[in-house]
Amino acid sequence: xxxxxxxxxxxxxxxxxxxxxxxxxxxxxxxxxxxxxxxxxxxxxxxxxxxxxxxxxxxxxxxxxxxxxxxxxxxxxxxxxxxxxxxxxxxxxxxxxxxxxxxxxxxxxxxxxxxxxxxxxxxxxxxxxxxxxxxxxxxxxxxxxxxxxxxxxxxxxxxxxxxxxxxxxxxxxxxxxxxxxxxxxxxxxxxxxxxxxxxxxxxxxxxxxxxxxxxxxxxxxxxxxxxxxxxxxxxxxxxxxxxxxxxxxxxxxxxxxxxxxxxxxxxxxxxxxxxxxxxxxxxxxxxxxxxxxxxxxxxxxxxxxxxxxxxxxxxxxxxxxxxxxxxxxxxxxxxxxxxxxxxxxxxxxxxxxxxxxxxxxxxxxxxxxxxxxxxx
Numbered sequence: 429x430x431x432x433x434x435x436x437x438x439x440x441x442x443x444x445x446x447x448x449x450x451x452x453x454x455x456x457x458x459x460x461x462x463x464x465x466x467x468x469x470x471x472x473x474x475x476x477x478x479x480x481x482x483x484x485x486x487x488x489x490x491x492x493x494x495x496x497x498x499x500x501x502x503x504x505x506x507x508x509x510x511x512x513x514x515x516x517x518x519x520x521x522x523x524x525x526x527x528x529x530x531x532x533x534x535x536x537x538x539x540x541x542x543x544x545x546x547x548x549x550x551x552x553x554x555x556x557x558x559x560x561x562x563x564x565x566x567x568x569x570x571x572x573x574x575x576x577x578x579x580x581x582x583x584x585x586x587x588x589x590x591x592x593x594x595x596x597x598x599x600x601x602x603x604x605x606x607x608x609x610x611x612x613x614x615x616x617x618x619x620x621x622x623x624x625x626x627x628x629x630x631x632x633x634x635x636x637x638x639x640x641x642x643x644x645x646x647x648x649x650x651x652x653x654x655x656x657x658x659x660x661x662x663x664x665x666x667x668x669x670x671x672x673x674x675x676x677x678x679x680x681x682x683x684x685x686x687x688x689x690x691x692x693x694x695x696x697x698x699x700x701x702x703x704x705x706x707x708x709x710x711x712x713x714x715x716x717x718x719x720x721x722x723x724x725x726x727x728x729x730x731x732x733x734x735x736x737x738x739x740x741x742x743x744x745x746x747x748x749x750x751x752x753x754x755x756x757x758x759x760x761x762x763x764x765x766x767x768x769x770x771x772x773x774x775x776x777x778x779x780x781x782x783x784x785x786x787x788x789x790x791x792x793x794x795x796x797x798x799x800x801x802x803x804x
Contacts, residue, residue, distance in 0.1 A: 430715055431756045432749055433467035434460045434742065435503065435623075435649050435725035438479030441732050446480040450487065452735045456728075456742055458494055463746035466753065467499035467531060469649065469725045472506055474543065478675070485522050492526035499529045499760070503620060503649060503725070504603045506537025507558035509547045513586055515561065516568035519599065520592045528593055528763020533620050534562060535603025553580065559607045562600065566615050569596040593763040601647065604633045613640045623649040623698050623727070624676045634718050645759065647723035648714065651730065652700035654707050654741040662690065665701045667732035672697050700726070708748040722756070 434457060440449050457468045470487060473479030481487060488500040500522070505515065523530040539554040549557060560578040567574045569592035574583045592599065597616035602608050604621045611617055619637045621630055630648070637644060653668065655661030662685035673681040673693050683689045694701055700710035707726075715721045728741040 429752060429754060429756045430711065430721045430724040431466035432752050433469055433723060433725035434465055435727040436470045436729055437727055438471055438473060438481040439731040440480055449480055453729065454491060454494060456738055457491055457498060459739060459742050461495040461498035463742065464749045465498055467501055469501040469503035471503050477538065485518050488522050488530065489525055492522065492529065499531055500526060501531035502533045504533040504535040504537060507534050507561035508536065508549050508554045510561065512561045512564040512581055513574065513583065516565050516588055520588065520590045523593060523599065523763065524590050530599065531601055532599050533601040533603060534565065536605055555606050559611065562602060562611050565600060566596040568592065569599055589768055591766040591768060593766055594761045598761040608633065609636050609640050612637060612644060616641065618645040621646060621648050623651060631718065645722040647725060648721055649725050650698045650700065651727040652707055653728060653733065654704050654744045656744065658702045658706060661701050661703065664733065664737050668730040669693055669699060671731045704744045704748050707745060708752060711752060
């Protein structure tokens with residue numbers, strides 16, 4: 429039985445500012461925390477892409493203080509865009525702030541020539557860079573020290589602080605892609621299957637993962653909307669569905685909530701629309717279709733969906749959580765507050781006298797000291 433999460437692609441609606449979007453996401457995730465949703469996932473996008481959240485980890489640093497229980501997941505952190513040591517430190521910090529509630533989804537991300545040029549890599553290198561970032565994060569979280577010599581990144585005796593409070597296999601979810609199965613096999617990572625993948629690809633990668641990682645876990649990212657009636661839910665969802673049909677199916681669908689194509693498009697885009705009971709039934713069907721799914725994340729917030737309707741979806745669907753999650757195991761490892769060695773002060777200090785000079789900050793700021801003007 430699946431654990432049920434919220435999912436945010438970060439789309440704005442016409443006339444909505446990013447700042448307003450962030451406030452709405454926070455309010456919805458806080459409500460989800462109160463109502464018993466297992467987690468919330470936020471996608472990373474940059475510049476003129478559709479999503480407006482460039483740094484989910486910064487958002488999670490805030491949400492760690494406004495929520496108590498709900499898990500916080502990146503879907504995904506785009507590995508080639510990061511300095512891997514910086515990403516390890518930032519993730520460990522957010523995990524510590526949240527008491528071990530971070531789920532770090534990691535993948536290659538978008539690799540257009542424009543984005544690659546900004547981040548300073550070649551598009552053809554993106555997947556290999558992402559593989560190395562996974563391996564560096566594994567060392568950082570499991571060993572606390574990174575010693576790595578790769579094609580793109582090399583580090584020697586880099587000691588990570590704050591120390592990770594959980595193993596890498598519990599922190600990292602790897603996104604479906606060319607590296608996913610080998611990385612999951614080698615390190616025991618959990619698998620994230622993105623929403624737009626065609627069904628045949630979803631089924632194939634799910635089967636390959638199950639065969640390669642016995643006891644592994646899979647999360648599927650889905651979309652949907654819940655209403656007090658089936659008719660009202662479809663009416664509220666039609667523009668959401670229409671826009672995603674244009675983006676992902678490249679089709680100019682002009683139908684309405686009662687059109688025959690509504691359900692066909694919804695199926696192709698992994699949408700579940702209807703009453704809470706109808707959406708729950710769809711999740712059961714999806715779960716059986718894949719021979720069991722440990723986690724399902726639903727995007728109730730999307731373009732043209734009013735904030736009030738997203739909140740109502742979250743509230744209405746919460747009535748189904750007990751049944752859906754009744755036998756779903758909570759498999760996350762408990763976070764451990766690990767200490768660090770004492771940071772020693774310099775040795776060989778001399779007793780204090782009135783002649784002690786100004787602070788020597790050369791080692792702190794990396795500048796070469798110059799003599800005072802009077803001494804030149």
